[in-house]
Amino acid sequence: GIQVEQSPPDLILQEGANSTLRCNFSDSVNNLQWFHQNPWGQLINLFYIPSGTKQNGRLSATTVATERYSLLYISSSQTTDSGVYFCAVREGYQKVTFGIGTKLQVIP
């Protein structure tokens, strides 16, 4: 099956700093999502982005499907951005594969 690799595995930022999270996948995918799992365990949809670039406030994402990667940008980070960021890709009609995530800690 498809392999999904996320980097870095861990990241510590000072509040106000910017960061880039990366998701590489090993084969063609039908779509890609980014999620934020907050410290309470809730999974929050950030982006549905099979290709192209999207922005939502301080967050933006870019997927280059032909080169099999996606990037999540976090600007002016806040302590509420802390948690784990997951990339998930869909191959075929139903099968969804998650990466193991990037754990982000934003310190004041």
Added chain:
Amino acid sequence: NAGVTQTPKFQVLKTGQSMTLQCAQDMNHNSMYWYRQDPGMGLRLIYYSASEGTTDKGEVPNGYNVSRLNKREFSLRLESAAPSQTSVYFCASGANEQFFGPGTRLTVL
């Protein structure tokens, strides 16, 4: 519009006991999913249902059964719980973009 709801939120079982995790969605999605999340890992697909009346195995189906009761509801059953099934269970719905429920934290002693 509640999105995806799951019950219960927490559960403790003894080895060998059975239980059913309930999931419901009000977004009129055909597709629904059950995942488990273990420490330090991403989510792994247990079972999915592409439409009412159909179910298929995911990556880790052993020890579980599912029922797609109707378009709204998709349940996950553990017939004889084992300690290896201690995990957080998430239900999701949606074909292209998936939406997740709040999760059920299950401990099997």
